[in-house]
Amino acid sequence: MHIAEGFLPPLECAVWYAASAPFVIHGARAVIRKAKESPENKLLLAAAGAFTFVLSAIKLPSVTGSSSHPTGTGAGAVLFGPPVMAFLGTIVLLFQALLLAHGGITTLGANVFSMAIAGPWAGYACWKLVKKFGGPMWLGVFLAFFFADLVTYVVTSFQLAIAYPDEVTGLLGAAAKFLGIFAVTQIPLAIAEGVLGILLFGFFARVAPDQMIRLGVMPQTEKAAAHV
Template sequence: MHIAEGFLPPLQCALWFAASTPFVIHGAREVIRKAKESPENKMLLAAAGAFTFVLSAIKLPSVTGSSSHPTGTGAGAILFGPPVMAFLGTVVLLFQALLLAHGGLTTLGANVFSMAIVGPWCGYAFYRLVRRVNGPAWLGIFLAMAVADLATYCTTSLQLALAFPDPVSGFAGAVTKFLGIFALTQIPLALAEGVLGILLFGFLGRVVPHELRRLGVLSSKNTGAEKEASHA
């Protein structure tokens, strides 16, 4: 999913940087605020960033000739909200570009927009929807993780289609082509990430249940959902 160095036109790189910067600045302020709220938040913020770093660094070959990887951004969005992931995701992508040659510096704004902004917000929207209708906790977690993953790849497909429109069918044809390369093969991986999210929060529910309740992930008003998450 990470768009490689020099793969986008300079003007589009600048525009994606401009679009991402306000979210990242707001996210940095949220990280500082959350860290000051409670010492325990610092540990979970670090865990959310590390989880995203590890998952998004795993590159798996796909049948379409590209590569795929999980994103892990849904976990941090569930714990602290999507704004936090804009900053944490930027740190992750910056380190990956510098240390792993995964993504690039000129394309950092575009990669941040897809993985650290659109992905977390889309995943969090599904998580809140499930919570609003009093759905089971495991379903909200599953959808948040899976949708955040898939939405990232759909956004990347749109970004590449803008940069490389099809000579015949233009932007629409390019979107179809890139969605077929990236998003279609990402569906099984997104579903697997959803299952991994359930296991992750099941572990956290056993280790730090009080912290999940404090953050509103486990609600005392929905004991059935709470038991499902903590015993996943």
């Protein structure tokens, strides 16, 4: 993730900016709406953004010659929905590009699409699916964090494959190579992020059960169990 400055052709950079822009604009409106709903939401929105910034700034060396990191976008997606993370994730990636040299300005659109849009939507879909079938909160949270992380790297692999297709096997062959670079480290990292999500939301359920119920994260029936 964090495709570096100048690593994508100008045309592809423009396409990813155009693809990400509607999600980010919609996300900005969602953030404003959520902030107006409740004073507590402002604190949680700030916490979700900070959580994403800290986790996605951690770079771990990959045994395949690249680097990997958590994304942290699952928290905001579960709490407020993926549109909010499109905006918060853009702010995070912009600051990281400017202050930490993680990613770049020309590649910001591509990085936003993978980490702040595709990842959160995938995680949120898993969260909603578990809720629909009556699964436990911990399972939904684990899958949301796991797939928000993993799908980010799947999309990044295809973004790189579009820019650098294999001379023999084309787009799919290149995608398989890029996926192979990330997979060795990213799958266990996504599992670790899922476990972290369980611990985080277990903490939320204990210290702020009413807030979790109001946001629809935790059903009323789990409030008593959270204090046991």
